[in-house]
Amino acid sequence: MSDSKSAAGKANALAGQIYQRLKDDISNFALLPGDRFTETEMAERYGVSRTPVRDALYRLEREGYLQVAFRSGWSVRPFDFHRFDQLYDLRIVLELAAVARICEAEQPADLSALQAIWSLPREQRLTDGKQVGELDEAFHQGLILATGNLEMARVHQEVTDKIRIVRRLDFTRAPRIDLTYDEHQEVLRLLTQRKAAQAAINLRSHIEASKAEVHKITLHMIYEARQRGLVGAAG
CATH class of the missing domain: 1.20.120.530 (GntR ligand-binding domain-like)
Known part of the structure; x- marks a missing residue:
C-alpha cells in the first residue's frame, strides 16, 4: 500500500512539474497562441511519458490556456x-x-x-x-x-x-x-x-x-x- 501511494505521489509531482513548465512556456510565448501540438510531441519536448503530460494538458484546458480537438490534438488558445x-x-x-x-x-x-x-x-x-x-x-x-x-x-x-x-x-x-x-x-x-x-x-x-x-x-x-x-x- 505504501509503495502504491509513493508511486502515485511521484506521478502527481511529475504532472505538476510538467504543468508548470507548460504554463511557463505559454506565459513566456515559447508556445504561441494558436500553436498546435500532440501529447507525444510534448512528452518528447520534456523528456517524460505521455501520462503526466496528459494530466498537465487537461489541467491547463480547464484553466482556459489550451483547447483540445478530437482529430487535431491540442492548441494554445488565442488571446481573447x-x-x-x-x-x-x-x-x-x-x-x-x-x-x-x-x-x-x-x-x-x-x-x-x-x-x-x-x-x-x-x-x-x-x-x-x-x-x-x-x-x-x-x-x-x-x-x-x-x-x-x-x-x-x-x-x-x-x-x-x-x-x-x-x-x-x-x-x-x-x-x-x-x-x-x-x-x-x-x-x-x-x-x-x-x-x-x-x-x-x-x-x-x-x-x-x-x-x-x-x-x-x-x-x-x-x-x-x-x-x-x-x-x-x-x-
Whole structure:
C-alpha cells in the first residue's frame, strides 16, 4: 500500500512539474497562441511519458490556456482580449466596492502592512518584475480583505488567477514598476484619509492604465516571438 501511494505521489509531482513548465512556456510565448501540438510531441519536448503530460494538458484546458480537438490534438488558445477586458471590468467593480467599504467603515481599516511595502523611498524599492508583480497582486487582494468580506475576496482571487498571464507583463518595464509604487502610495494615503471619491478615481485610473499597457506589451511580445520563429525557420 505504501509503495502504491509513493508511486502515485511521484506521478502527481511529475504532472505538476510538467504543468508548470507548460504554463511557463505559454506565459513566456515559447508556445504561441494558436500553436498546435500532440501529447507525444510534448512528452518528447520534456523528456517524460505521455501520462503526466496528459494530466498537465487537461489541467491547463480547464484553466482556459489550451483547447483540445478530437482529430487535431491540442492548441494554445488565442488571446481573447474581450474576455480579459471583462475580467478587468469585474476587478474594478470589486475593488471600487472595497474602497467604499473601507472609507465608510466605523473602524479604520488596518492598512499598515500594505503601507510598509509600498510607502518606501525610491532607493529602497524592489526592481525585480516578478517580485513586484506578486506584491501588486497582494496589494489589490489586501484592499479586498480589508473589507472583511471573504466572498468578495474569493471572487477577486479567481479574477486575479485568470488575468495573471497578461497582468504580469506590466512589470517587465522599469518605469511601470516605479509608477506602481507611486500610485499605490497615493491610493493608500487617500484611503487612510477616507477620501473615497478620490481614492476610487485614482484606483480606477491605475487599473485602466495597467490594462492598456499589458494589451500593448502582449501584442508586441507575440509579434516578436512570431518574427523569431520565422527567422529560425528561414535559417
